[in-house]
Amino acid sequence: MYKKLFIVAVFLFILGLILPGSLRAQKIYLTPSPIPTFSPEPESLPKPDITQKSPETLGPLEEILQKQKLGAVWPTNPIKYAIRGAVKAGVPANTLVLLLLLPLVALVIAVARNIIGIRGFGIFLPASLSVVFVAIGPVVGIGLFLVIVLVSTSVRIIFRKLKIKLQYLPRMALILWAVVFAVLGVLFSAPYVKFSQLTNVSIFAVLILVLLAEDFIRVQLGKSAKTAIGITSETLVLSLFSYLFLTLKPLQSYVLLNPEITLLVVGFADFMLARYSGLRLRELWRFRKLISS
Amino acid sequence: MKISNILGLNARTKLYSYKYNTIVGKKNADSKIQTARVLKKAGIAHPLLYKKFKSLSEIDEYNWEGLPDSFALKPSRGLGGEGIIVVKKRALQRVDANTQNSDRSGNGGMKKLKDVWITTQRDRVSVQDLKLHTMDILEGAYSMGNVPDVAFIQEYVGRHKAFRKYAYRGTPDIRIIVFNKVPVMAMMRLPTKESGGRANLHQGAIGLGVDIATGITTKAIWHERQIRYKPGTNRKLHGIKIPNWTKVLETAVSAQMVSGLGYLGVDIVLHPEKGPMVLEYNAQPGLQIQLANMAGLKKRLERVEGLQVRDAEHGVKIAKALFLERFSDRVKVEEGILTVGIWEDVKIVTAEGGKVKVRAKIDTGAWKTSIDNKLAESLGLLQDNNILWTKVYKSSLGKELRKVIGIKFYLAGRRIRTIANVANRGNLRTPLIIGRRDLNGFLVKSG
Numbered sequence: 069m070y071k072k073l074f075i076v077a078v079f080l081f082i083l084g085l086i087l088p089g090s091l092r093a094q095k096i097y098l099t100p101s102p103i104p105t106f107s108p109e110p111e112s113l114p115k116p117d118i119t120q121k122s123p124e125t126l127g128p129l130e131e132i133l134q135k136q137k138l139g140a141v142w143p144t145n146p147i148k149y150a151i152r153g154a155v156k157a158g159v160p161a162n163t164l165v166l167l168l169l170l171p172l173v174a175l176v177i178a179v180a181r182n183i184i185g186i187r188g189f190g191i192f193l194p195a196s197l198s199v200v201f202v203a204i205g206p207v208v209g210i211g212l213f214l215v216i217v218l219v220s221t222s223v224r225i226i227f228r229k230l231k232i233k234l235q236y237l238p239r240m241a242l243i244l245w246a247v248v249f250a251v252l253g254v255l256f257s258a259p260y261v262k263f264s265q266l267t268n269v270s271i272f273a274v275l276i277l278v279l280l281a282e283d284f285i286r287v288q289l290g291k292s293a294k295t296a297i298g299i300t301s302e303t304l305v306l307s308l309f310s311y312l313f314l315t316l317k318p319l320q321s322y323v324l325l326n327p328e329i330t331l332l333v334v335g336f337a338d339f340m341l342a343r344y345s346g347l348r349l350r351e352l353w354r355f356r357k358l359i360s361s
Numbered sequence: 362m363k364i365s366n367i368l369g370l371n372a373r374t375k376l377y378s379y380k381y382n383t384i385v386g387k388k389n390a391d392s393k394i395q396t397a398r399v400l401k402k403a404g405i406a407h408p409l410l411y412k413k414f415k416s417l418s419e420i421d422e423y424n425w426e427g428l429p430d431s432f433a434l435k436p437s438r439g440l441g442g443e444g445i446i447v448v449k450k451r452a453l454q455r456v457d458a459n460t461q462n463s464d465r466s467g468n469g470g471m472k473k474l475k476d477v478w479i480t481t482q483r484d485r486v487s488v489q490d491l492k493l494h495t496m497d498i499l500e501g502a503y504s505m506g507n508v509p510d511v512a513f514i515q516e517y518v519g520r521h522k523a524f525r526k527y528a529y530r531g532t533p534d535i536r537i538i539v540f541n542k543v544p545v546m547a548m549m550r551l552p553t554k555e556s557g558g559r560a561n562l563h564q565g566a567i568g569l570g571v572d573i574a575t576g577i578t579t580k581a582i583w584h585e586r587q588i589r590y591k592p593g594t595n596r597k598l599h600g601i602k603i604p605n606w607t608k609v610l611e612t613a614v615s616a617q618m619v620s621g622l623g624y625l626g627v628d629i630v631l632h633p634e635k636g637p638m639v640l641e642y643n644a645q646p647g648l649q650i651q652l653a654n655m656a657g658l659k660k661r662l663e664r665v666e667g668l669q670v671r672d673a674e675h676g677v678k679i680a681k682a683l684f685l686e687r688f689s690d691r692v693k694v695e696e697g698i699l700t701v702g703i704w705e706d707v708k709i710v711t712a713e714g715g716k717v718k719v720r721a722k723i724d725t726g727a728w729k730t731s732i733d734n735k736l737a738e739s740l741g742l743l744q745d746n747n748i749l750w751t752k753v754y755k756s757s758l759g760k761e762l763r764k765v766i767g768i769k770f771y772l773a774g775r776r777i778r779t780i781a782n783v784a785n786r787g788n789l790r791t792p793l794i795i796g797r798r799d800l801n802g803f804l805v806k807s808g
Contacts, residue, residue, distance in 0.1 A: 236502040347369035
């Protein structure tokens with residue numbers, strides 16, 4: 069009982085940290101999402117030329133990059149030069165920053181598992197979810213996830229109640245069919261619900277949320293609904309926490325300006341973590357009766 | 362209890378699973394069909410395989426009506442009990458009293474349907490349902506990563522009569538953690554109403570800790586909480602004796618020896634007639650067994666690591682000697698604390714079962730019990746199958762390599778079963794010295 073309260077408390081706490089920031093319309097550019105934009109005039113708008121060092125064409129991260137003075141390429145600066153070269157060629161600095169932060173997120177998730185004992189659905193799913201939260205905001209993200217889980221569970225229950233017995237893959241395909249209906253419904257509500265972040269929903273975000281729902285269903289079938297809800301909430305907590313990491317401006321700047329150190333330290337930390345063979349914090353709680361006997 | 366006694370997930374993976382489990386072993390454990398193949402080759406008892414389904418055409422061609430009244434349909438790579446249908450009997454249909462073909466099976470006007478069964482969850486399944494389920498299994502609905510799988514039909518093992526009053530409509534199983542050919546900890550899992558007849562702790566089954574030496578249950582957990590009585594009843598869950606316990610342990614160790622896994626959990630079921638059978642291997646057995654026994658696994662594993670164990674019998678002997686539950690608290694309450702002097706006459710049980718009176722020194726300065734080698738030899742205790750291991754001992758006689766044997770004796774009328782190291786006590790006053798380890802529940806009166 070206290071475990072659940074603890075998880076809910078952490079969840080609300082993190083939400084409390086994020087909500088004030090996310091409710092302001094944050095414009096976050098990420099990897100280009102394939103949503104066609106309509107231009108009012110027949111001619112296409114001129115692309116900003118970022119090889120020109122005019123201030124209006126530089127994003128905040130590019131500015132930071134510009135401000136750093138670099139020494140020789142070897143031995144400590146090869147990646148820094150590579151980053152600048154890529155940015156000059158058109159690769160968005162946002163993408164690079166997120167890529168550089170991903171190992172850190174993975175490390176955080178690994179530490180959360182091996183030292184604290186927070187389980188999630190692996191490493192890939194929580195890490196991808198955190199990027200999804202960066203793209204569409206945690207509120208929309210969690211909201212969509214709940215919708216997907218609700219719809220897929222209901223469809224399964226309906227099939228079972230009506231005693232419709234189908235083969236496995238067509239059954240899964242039908243569930244996905246129903247889920248798409250639901251997601252479309254959420255998007256169609258955009259004109260009525262004045263929630264600016266709804267427009268940021270990209271197809272990748274939806275797909276990753278569907279992956280999460282699939283894992284949820286698998287655990288629900290295999291173990292129990294209680295376990296499924298438990299592991300899913302822990303995954304969400306992990307993703308929200310990582311989301312905070314990813315959006316921390318000072319961290320973004322540091323990683324962009326010191327990629328070599330970041331990557332080395334994170335790699336080293338991963339190795340060190342692998343050597344830890346003691347009890348996890350959660351296990352200290354689980355075996356408390358043993359320890360006190 | 363010290364924290365270092367308890368096995369956590371990090372230690373299980375880093376110190377034991379990765380180190381002692383081979384890739385082949387893990388493959389064997391993942392596939393139930395592979396497991397059955399390995400067991401059959403080694404001649405270890407396991408529930409029979411009636412039929413394997415590898416392709417869709419086999420499903421239609423199979424004579425489903427020819428199946429016995431009870432069987433289990435399982436996915437080979439199913440995780441933790443998913444996708445298993447267990448049927449216990451055929452469904453009955455009321456027969457019209459006027460029919461020409463009324464059966465004489467004595468079912469009281471009911472005839473057995475050829476193609477409908479009743480599962481352990483009291484659901485009806487028809488041949489059509491079974492075929493569909495098998496197709497799902499082949500599609501990978503229940504396998505890890507949803508990869509295509511193989512389905513099979515296996516012999517149904519019913520509940521042993523010893524557990525009739527405890528298990529709800531399902532078959533209890535016994536999970537034994539075996540490491541380096543020694544069974545280190547055991548837990549019996551009882552199905553409950555909540556678990557729907559499944560012996561799965563996550564789904565509401567009860568876990569009973571079992572004393573390795575005697576096969577008697579000690580403590581019980583349910584939903585990670587300690588309980589003493591079967592839920593909803595006054596039935597005690599401790600003190601249940603598992604029949605054929607030594608054979609259960611030896612079967613588990615034999616199964617481990619052919620598995621390719623140095624550290625694993627072996628699940629054993631007790632067939633009412635055929636005795637202990639191996640149900641499956643678990644390369645990553647859960648840690649709840651520690652809560653069920655209120656004992657730490659890590660300490661036991663460290664004790665057993667590196668020992669030279671000859672065979673299953675030897676491993677079981679070592680386990681019984683090392684991991685004996687001391688019921689000393691209960692004994693103290695029932696019999697009271699016995700007072701002994703420094704010199705006592707002790708009756709040692711010989712290899713043949715007779716008792717020999719021997720003078721012993723009760724020494725609280727010593728930790729372990731020690732016996733003179735000539736005496737041990739004459740009592741028949743130095744035979745190969747009674748020697749557990751050899752170890753270096755430091756004593757007032759110096760440092761020496763000594764054999765350790767199992768020994769049973771009666772002190773002040775109380776039976777003590779323990780281990781003793783064998784030394785040359787020819788120059789000492791008594792051939793037997795009893796140390797603190799075995800003096801629980803005794804008061805030593807000096808002078």
